[in-house]
Amino acid sequence: MGTERKRKVSLFDVVDETSLSAKIVKSNGAMGNNNNGGSSLINRWNGKPYSQRYYDILEKRKNLPVWHQKEDFLQVLKKNQAIILVGETGSGKTTQIPQFVLEAVDLESPDKRRKMMIACTQPRRVAAMSVSRRVAEEMDVTIGEEVGYSIRFEDCSSARTVLKYLTDGMLLREAMTDPLLERYKVIILDEAHERTLSTDVLFGLLKEVLKNRPDLKLVVMSATLEAEKFQGYFGEAPLMKVPGRLHPVEIFYTQDPERDYLEAAIRTVVQIHLCEPLGDILVFLTGEEEIEDACRKITKEIGNLGDQVGPVKVVPLYSTLPPAMQQKIFEPAPPPLQEGGPSGRKIVVSTNIAETSLTIDGIVYVIDPGFSKQKVYNPRVRVESLLVSPISKASAHQRSGRAGRTQPGKCFRLYTEKSFNQDLQPQTYPEILRSNLANTVLTLKKLGIDDLVHFDFMDPPAPETLMRALEVLNYLGALDDEGNLTKLGEIMSEFPLDPQLSKMLVVSPEFNCSNEILSISAMLSVCMYAVKEFMCPIRSSSATVLYGSHAPGWHVPSDSKEAQKAADEAKARFGHIDGDHLTLLNVYHAYKQNNEDPSWCYENFVNHRALKAADNVRQQLVRIMARFNLKLCSTDFNSRDYYINIRKSILAGYFMQVAHLEQSGHYLTVKDNQVVHLHPSNCLDHKPEWVIYNEYVLTSRNYIRTVLDIRGEWLVDIAPHYYDLQNFPQCEAKRVLEKLYRKRERRKEENRNRK
């Protein structure tokens, strides 16, 4: 996909060997250094002679750590259904283990036409893609043939594929149509320590599947300490450890707790630059604003030191940074200002992205203030939010490891050793304990898991979170009162969207506006930050402008008056006074009408990448609609009902996210009665009595973001089961709704009398 960020995947620099070939080489004696190609052996997988390149790679692979444990591994695999394999960074497990397995397992299936496969899951798309490419190269086969990958929007595999790398979410999707995962002989869950939502669901699912499929084998691969926990969970599965390959990293703690970690981090950077030998610095901070602020301050402070010190290149790094800017982290440190002068240094200031997703070579010093932003979920108010929280010991360990990739390094932890030992939890809470589980529960139901309370989660979510999820799905009509999946729920579960979004999409043909709802769903689901940016072209900061100018959504103009004016005009062109959802629709329509032209996007402060991604999602959604014979339709644009139908359709999914304007001038969320404020990025020109909100953000105040004006009458018409006044807290909204219900009754009465 074109919107993919280019990333250097850490696994990529680990190269191992193919055991099969190693064996052949051994048994053929002279083959090890037979490089003339003419009498090469035949590749078992594609029947072609091995290339020279194959042998070249093979030589390098022979030296890697995991290679020495191959026979042990295969022995254990033969005797057990499940294995836990622990390998630190650099062990080569991701590229190698699947090849070991491939060699040892019989892939013949009862259906002779097609072989069974080995699956290896990854939490991230880029990893699935790049690792599979690497392995195809090692095996001397064409990517997409014998070795392939499968990620959202791209299935690069064929009937010949025997080894497939895929995202964990993708394997979960496959399980929805193939509950026993019958096309796989062995499933390898890689990076299991990351405990993504999908990996955790797969844990529980596979535990069940293993009971029903004695021929299936499972390998759980993980990087850290939690191996014993995995072992216990999978019925005392045997544990294997593979050493990693890291240089030693010296850890330093502060004597006393730091009051201001940002200030302390900057001070530490300056000290390293003044006192420590050559080597680049990586600083972990929590978010974009903090990072840009730190970059400015570091540049300024080191600038103040004059030319007694070497020059520095300070580079920010976070996920919403455009790819071109992210590439800067791979540029070398600046050369000395004059020949023989003090050397330069690169200083990368990054979010957690540098902890797992991205590897920067040449880092010798890591500064770890001990915080990161983490998602937390409060089921009581059904709100997911981001909070700056202390990291875990495992996270601290991972961060310090970033200093030792190319040579021995140093890690400066900006907290005390006592605090490390006593205050930090061993592991970050798995995502499943920090999320709204409505979507997960829908997936589990579709997978045939009826009894969620007794489902064997490795870490069971709070009962309240599960109850909340069941309740939401019941209100949406995806589950009946007994908690069974309805026909509607079946269809909803097929969409890669949140339940509210899939509900509004599935019912949109009834409101005669599925074309428009498709576009809005795609825009909303691309990413939340894009939504915000779409709505909000102006940013006041100065030094960040450069970086933000290609951020999703609008381009951010420089501080000049003209640029701000131009951006304002662009916003006015697309803005819809009835709400942000409709503004999104306008932007999407304008984008299509202008033939998806990147320069049109640029001129109109619209982000091309984000829109291209939305378009891609939309196409996928259209295919799913077709599968269920959901018709694509629109109300006549000139009809008064055009926007009304769209708004009603959105309400059909989002009736649980409504706020009411009180006499006092404040908004209260319906039923929860939380005081909220319209996010200033909204495009409304008035304060509607009732609004739908897409997102609840807790920052300086309680904001509702991406809002839409709706009518109270629609609430009682479209969602009477939710606006059932019997179960309603006393409040202004209730009194208004009571009036609306009475009005509705009167209307009915009049109609009856007329007849």
Place this chain on the structure above:
DNA sequence: GAGCACTGC
């Protein structure tokens, strides 16, 4: 008139 850890289908 505010300020977005990171993924994924």
